Amino acid sequence: MDFRPYKHKAQYYETDSMKIVHHSNYIRWMEEARVDFLEQINLGYDVMERAGIISPVLAVECEYKSMTRFAETVVIAVRLTNYTGVRFDVEYEMRDEASGELRAKGRTSHCFLDQNGRPTALKRRNPEWDAILRGAVFEE
Amino acid sequence: MDFRPYKHKAQYYETDSMKIVHHSNYIRWMEEARVDFLEQINLGYDVMERAGIISPVLAVECEYKSMTRFAETVVIAVRLTNYTGVRFDVEYEMRDEASGELRAKGRTSHCFLDQNGRPTALKRRNPEWDAILRGAVFEE
Amino acid sequence: MDFRPYKHKAQYYETDSMKIVHHSNYIRWMEEARVDFLEQINLGYDVMERAGIISPVLAVECEYKSMTRFAETVVIAVRLTNYTGVRFDVEYEMRDEASGELRAKGRTSHCFLDQNGRPTALKRRNPEWDAILRGAVFEE
Amino acid sequence: MDFRPYKHKAQYYETDSMKIVHHSNYIRWMEEARVDFLEQINLGYDVMERAGIISPVLAVECEYKSMTRFAETVVIAVRLTNYTGVRFDVEYEMRDEASGELRAKGRTSHCFLDQNGRPTALKRRNPEWDAILRGAVFEE
Numbered sequence: 001m002d003f004r005p006y007k008h009k010a011q012y013y014e015t016d017s018m019k020i021v022h023h024s025n026y027i028r029w030m031e032e033a034r035v036d037f038l039e040q041i042n043l044g045y046d047v048m049e050r051a052g053i054i055s056p057v058l059a060v061e062c063e064y065k066s067m068t069r070f071a072e073t074v075v076i077a078v079r080l081t082n083y084t085g086v087r088f089d090v091e092y093e094m095r096d097e098a099s100g101e102l103r104a105k106g107r108t109s110h111c112f113l114d115q116n117g118r119p120t121a122l123k124r125r126n127p128e129w130d131a132i133l134r135g136a137v138f139e140e
Numbered sequence: 141m142d143f144r145p146y147k148h149k150a151q152y153y154e155t156d157s158m159k160i161v162h163h164s165n166y167i168r169w170m171e172e173a174r175v176d177f178l179e180q181i182n183l184g185y186d187v188m189e190r191a192g193i194i195s196p197v198l199a200v201e202c203e204y205k206s207m208t209r210f211a212e213t214v215v216i217a218v219r220l221t222n223y224t225g226v227r228f229d230v231e232y233e234m235r236d237e238a239s240g241e242l243r244a245k246g247r248t249s250h251c252f253l254d255q256n257g258r259p260t261a262l263k264r265r266n267p268e269w270d271a272i273l274r275g276a277v278f279e280e
Numbered sequence: 281m282d283f284r285p286y287k288h289k290a291q292y293y294e295t296d297s298m299k300i301v302h303h304s305n306y307i308r309w310m311e312e313a314r315v316d317f318l319e320q321i322n323l324g325y326d327v328m329e330r331a332g333i334i335s336p337v338l339a340v341e342c343e344y345k346s347m348t349r350f351a352e353t354v355v356i357a358v359r360l361t362n363y364t365g366v367r368f369d370v371e372y373e374m375r376d377e378a379s380g381e382l383r384a385k386g387r388t389s390h391c392f393l394d395q396n397g398r399p400t401a402l403k404r405r406n407p408e409w410d411a412i413l414r415g416a417v418f419e420e
Numbered sequence: 421m422d423f424r425p426y427k428h429k430a431q432y433y434e435t436d437s438m439k440i441v442h443h444s445n446y447i448r449w450m451e452e453a454r455v456d457f458l459e460q461i462n463l464g465y466d467v468m469e470r471a472g473i474i475s476p477v478l479a480v481e482c483e484y485k486s487m488t489r490f491a492e493t494v495v496i497a498v499r500l501t502n503y504t505g506v507r508f509d510v511e512y513e514m515r516d517e518a519s520g521e522l523r524a525k526g527r528t529s530h531c532f533l534d535q536n537g538r539p540t541a542l543k544r545r546n547p548e549w550d551a552i553l554r555g556a557v558f559e560e
Contacts, residue, residue, distance in 0.1 A: 011308070011311070011312055011315075012156060012157065012162075012311055012315060012325065013156060013162050013164055013308045013311055015156050015157040016152060016153060016155050016156065016157070017152065017155040017156070017157070017159045017210060018474060018476065019157045022152075022153050023447070023476075023477040023480060024153055024444055024445075024447040024448045024451070025444075027443070027444040027447050027480075028291070028293045028444050031291070031292055031293055031444070032291055035291075035292060035351075044351070045292065045350060045351060046351065054438060056438065056443075056484070056487075057443040057484060058483070058484055059481070059482065059483045059484065060443060060447075060480075060481065060482050060484075061479070061480065061481035061482075062479065062480050062481075063478070063479045064476070064477060064478055064479065067476075070157060070325060071315075071324070071325065071326065151448070151451070151452055151455075152451055152455060152465065153448045153451055158334060158336065163307070163336075163337040163340060164304055164305075164307040164308050164311070165304075167303070167304040167307050167340075168304050168431070168433045171304070171431070171432055171433055172431055175431075175432060175491075184491070185432065185490060185491065186491065194298060196298065196303075196344070196347075197303040197344060198343065198344055199341070199342065199343045199344065200303060200307075200340075200341065200342050200344075201339070201340065201341035201342075202339065202340050202341075203338065203339045204336070204337060204338055204339065204340075207336075210465060211455075211464070211465065211466065292436060292437065292442075293436060293442050293444055295436050295437040296432060296433060296435050296436065296437070297432065297435040297436075297437075297439045297490060299437045302432075302433050304433055350437060
């Protein structure tokens with residue numbers, strides 16, 4: 001499957017005293033891109049919420065390769081790199097739209113929790129979603 | 141009654157490309173100071189939440205008088221200036237701790253909503269809180 | 281002149297415990313919309329920066345009319361309502377894209393500062409920009 | 421050397437729709453704690469800035485172990501775990517103050533840049549700081 005990359009234009013309030021985007025905002029951009037990716041495979045937050053499932057962030061990492069400045073647009077490619085039925089990992093490549101220069105690489109890990117905050121195996125609880133996620137895993 | 145002013149040290153992530161604190165953060169600082177004020181009169185968010193009442197922001201305004209820089213501490217004086225039983229207004233004076241210079245003046249307006257999102261008159265629903273708020277209104 | 285309204289899709293990180301967008305974010309959305317408006321009249325931040333002029337926020341106000349939820353798109357209409365040569369005011373009307381419901385109304389005031397942080401009259405310093413701004417003022 | 425841990429009280433605007441602190445804020449808290457740690461060893465941002473040195477974030481990672489709720493205070497222990505003369509790594513352990521429960525573990529990597537944005541070896545440029553950092557590295 002081919003997914004539409006996500007675009008974010010850097011806002012003024014995202015910059016800091018170094019006149020670059022503050023590093024914490026890339027973590028937020030990864031969320032924006034992940035939400036968009038999940039919508040593309042019909043697993044948007046609204047769908048999950050109606051099913052009483054949330055998908056919290058277990059871990060996040062980001063390597064900063066070059067600086068983003070105000071008003072630059074960053075293109076974020078998202079890949080589901082791992083899905084075990086109870087956990088999944090997402091990788092992100094962020095590039096400057098104009099130059100193609102690599103801005104940052106990131107990764108997040110997630111699980112699924114039910115309404116009582118208990119870990120949930122999608123395979124049993126929701127085989128349809130399980131199939132979607134298996135099909136969406138990136139393969140080189 | 142005399143209230144303890146609230147202090148906030150400006151964080152690096154709160155600055156912007158002008159090397160000053162971004163103006164949107166003062167709105168957040170007002171919330172910090174208001175939460176602290178409400179705790180001082182025993183009407184903290186936890187107390188309200190247990191009673192099933194929330195107190196959303198109806199309006200906000202802020203005048204910026206001078207700039208706050210990274211690592212400066214701002215002292216925020218809070219005054220309950222109006223309480224009608226269904227609404228209340230809070231005013232804020234933010235000064236640099238070191239110099240006493242006025243940084244900003246702000247104001248927020250609030251109501252009370254019950255669990256169904258309906259406006260609630262504290263006077264009927266919670267006479268004890270009503271008395272606390274009446275007593276906390278600032279009088280010159 | 282007719283201006284393209286600005287659109288912002290509410291992000292998950294912009295929500296708070298009330299499951300609505302935190303009120304401070306509307307202040308940031310107004311900046312996004314203002315930046316976009318100024319670009320439309322060829323007075324983007326990059327143009328200003330090259331000319332050594334910044335345009336800080338002197339005052340902000342916002343009235344909240346209804347709540348924005350995660351993933352809703354807000355359409356922001358921007359109007360330059362006042363321009364004196366040394367100051368300008370901008371008004372914002374934020375509506376839910378799907379329903380047209382009014383979310384919030386806001387206003388910001390600005391001046392122009394030169395590289396030394398001194399107030400600057402555009403009329404003398406930059407007659408071309410002065411003409412653009414005069415022409416962009418909204419008239420009923 | 422023994423360092424004072426940093427404390428942060430979770431703010432309402434830091435929560436999200438899950439009624440917990442949004443994961444991106446831990447990245448900001450790590451910055452707060454790091455700034456405080458560097459001040460404790462007399463290498464605050466003001467000192468660095470006067471010397472024309474900045475210390476950007478090269479990489480960040482965070483593992484989330486339990487959730488932080490509004491108004492809870494998190495105690496952040498900071499350790500300089502590696503310093504090579506041109507790079508350093510900082511580790512963070514964030515615990516709930518009331519219960520001692522582990523909230524999150526994090527790590528950031530940094531380098532030093534001079535005014536022209538070029539990597540700088542502190543050993544040559546500033547032997548005094550180099551000695552301070554060597555002495556501050558945590559040893560089990």
